[in-house]
Amino acid sequence: MSGLQRALYPARIWQDDDVYYVQFLDLDNGFTFGENLNHAKEMAADVLSALLASAHNEPIKLPQKAQGSDIYLIAAN
Template identity: 40%
Template sequence: MEIRYPATVEQQEDDSFLVQFVDLPDTFTEGQTREEALFNAGEVLSAMLAWRLDEAKDVPAPSQKVKGAQYIAPDAKTQAAMLLRLARGERSLSELARALETSWPAVKRLEDPTHWPSLKTLDRAAAALGKRLVLVLE
């Protein structure tokens, strides 16, 4: 699964660019150039999703095929936390900890968007959830 959120990019009267996320109306940013605005959008998206995860707030799934939208991915830590939480589904953290033969706090850190899990740990967690870890560089 790939996590990319659709956003609209609009040039403003002062020639700056405003980026607003379709699925997260309270998440927006701007930049003096289109490139700066899109870079800032990745940063603000990561921060907002991390906050929602930390606060146990609802994290909406990204809309697909939004006409004219620019799709933006959050940072790797936030994506990893979201993907593991989605893959875990209704399974408890304790169940995953037993499958990984580790502690509950260690598994809880895997869903913490401020934590950098190792690739080995992510791969083991994916396998325990019946998934496969796939990396993509852009």
Template identity: 40%
Template structure:
């Protein structure tokens, strides 16, 4: 099932900023229009996915005619002159299978002693690797 929300695209010196007024001014950006569109889809999917996990009620999407890009730009400190509204759609179930839930198998090598000690303590290697990778990515 498609979820569709309007987004405002603001042209800036170095690309586009994208804002979803119905979703607490959720925002993203892209270096060019194509990149901004891809990021908008990913941003919307992430928001919807998190809301679904948290059992949050989603707002009803606004009608395009009810959205005023310049007024919103003034509220958040943008120059809204070069802007447009576009509907962003995503099939959350399909998107999640590809981007959020899909696991990939990795083969790694560790010292035998480390494997033996971790196995004795019933350590979940996949979980530890995921946690370590997340921590590493956050620190970069």
């Protein structure tokens, strides 16, 4: 794996009541949630892995740059 760099995809994570919701900004169907911020990030990494693996021969959108207090960069597992 030398020379390969893992892509970091921006995801918006916000809290509503006791749930932390996650939405990937660049990927369709990139939604999940968690019980706390760390759990939401773990779930996001799992969802990202599944989305990238299921793309098969379809082109994968490259991550765009995004900033904000609710934006987190997520790497696939």
